[in-house]
Each structure stands twice: as C-alpha cells, then as structure tokens.
Amino acid sequence: MKKYSLAGLxxxxxxxxxxxTKVAVRNNLELWSSKTIIPDYxxxxxxxxxxxxxxxxxxxDINWQRTFFIIVTVVSLAAITMLLKSTKDKDYFQISGLGCILGGAVGNLIDRIIFGEVTDFLDIYAGTHHWPAFNVADIAICFGAIAMIISVYRNKSNASDTV
Known part of the structure; x- marks a missing residue:
C-alpha cells in the first residue's frame, strides 16, 4: 500500500x-455531566x-482561541503532508504516526469549525487526581507522536548500522 493511501486510511x-464517539456523547449525556464506568478510575x-x-x-475571557487553533491546525496539516512526502515508503512507523496525527488533528478541527470548541469525554483518574478529559482524536495524536519517536529511533539505529 502506498504511503499516502496508508496514512489517509x-x-x-x-x-x-x-x-x-463525540456524537454519541453529545446525544446521550448532558453537558458537564458524568457517568461512572469504573469507580475511582x-x-x-x-x-x-x-x-x-x-x-x-x-x-x-478570550475569544480568539478558535481562529488561532484553526490556523495552527491548518499549518500543522501542511507540515504533516510535507513530512509524509519525505518519508520513505517502508517507514511504516512514521507513515502510521503521521496518519494518526493527521486524523486526530482533523477530528478536533471539525469540532472547532462546527462548534467553536472540542468535545472531550474520557475521564481517567485515581481518587481525586484527574487527568484532563480527552477524546479519540487526542489519543490518536499521542499514539502518532509515539510512532514518530519510534521511527526516529529506528532510523537512527539503522543509520548507525551502515556506518
């Protein structure tokens, strides 16, 4: 599968x-509500x-976030496209990472454009210590970043093997 097709898929x-998942949350929960799935976690x-x-x-108290984050996301999408173009066809970690980041960025961009804000719904915590709520797009961006780090490490290791 070509790198553009894989990243796009x-x-x-x-x-x-x-x-x-965001539509399901918006349709089934009241804004600012919570439903316990695993108590204390x-x-x-x-x-x-x-x-x-x-x-x-x-x-x-500020109203420019929406425009700012839309512009930042569009610039990021252009950077992702340029990185993908320079990625080797067999560097599946980097291709997958870029695809994850691209998907996550677009997922949150859709929310920003339509609603002016991003819907978050996953709340992980231990006792009173809460991680900030997040969504599938955020997970994808994190996994994408991890895949990119693995790619850099693997490429660095492969480069030192040929020296």
Missing part, C-alpha cells in the same frame, strides 16, 4: 471513530474545551 478511520463525561491539550488557553 488511518486518518479516515480515526476521524470517523472520533466523530461517531474511569468516567464518561461531556465537557467542552475551547483551548488545546490539558486546557491550554481554555478561557472564557
């Missing part, structure tokens, strides 16, 4: 999963975030 699956919640990861710039 991965991105498409992530976008669909992300949007389907995991809840489904319905929260929205105008900012970025971990609530960065998620403030009601």
């Amino acid at each position: 991965i991105a498409a699956v992530i976008i669909i999963l992300d949007q389907v 995991f809840n489904l919640v319905y929260v929205v975030n105008k900012g970025a990861a971990f609530g960065f710039l998620n403030r009601s």
Whole structure:
C-alpha cells in the first residue's frame, strides 16, 4: 500500500471513530455531566474545551482561541503532508504516526469549525487526581507522536548500522 493511501486510511478511520464517539456523547449525556464506568478510575463525561491539550488557553475571557487553533491546525496539516512526502515508503512507523496525527488533528478541527470548541469525554483518574478529559482524536495524536519517536529511533539505529 502506498504511503499516502496508508496514512489517509488511518486518518479516515480515526476521524470517523472520533466523530461517531463525540456524537454519541453529545446525544446521550448532558453537558458537564458524568457517568461512572469504573469507580475511582474511569468516567464518561461531556465537557467542552475551547483551548488545546490539558486546557491550554481554555478561557472564557478570550475569544480568539478558535481562529488561532484553526490556523495552527491548518499549518500543522501542511507540515504533516510535507513530512509524509519525505518519508520513505517502508517507514511504516512514521507513515502510521503521521496518519494518526493527521486524523486526530482533523477530528478536533471539525469540532472547532462546527462548534467553536472540542468535545472531550474520557475521564481517567485515581481518587481525586484527574487527568484532563480527552477524546479519540487526542489519543490518536499521542499514539502518532509515539510512532514518530519510534521511527526516529529506528532510523537512527539503522543509520548507525551502515556506518
């Protein structure tokens, strides 16, 4: 499978999963509500975030976040496309990582464009210590970053083998 097809397929699956899960949350939970799944560890919640990861710039007293994050995402999508173009056809970790990041970025971009904010719904915690709520797009971006790190490490190891 060509690298563009593989990255595009991965991105498409992530976008669909992300949007389907967000629609399910919006249709089945009240905003700011919570449903316990595993007591003391995991809840489904319905929260929205105008900012970025971990609530960065998620403030009601500023109104430029939406435009800012849309522009940043579009620039990031262009950078991902350029990275994909320079990726070797057999570097499946990098291709998969870029596909995951692409899918996650587009998933959250759709929310920003349509709603002006991103829907988050996964709440992992231990006792009173909560990780910030997140969604499928966020998971994909994290897995994509991990795959990219693995790719860099593997390529560095392969380069030193040929020296």
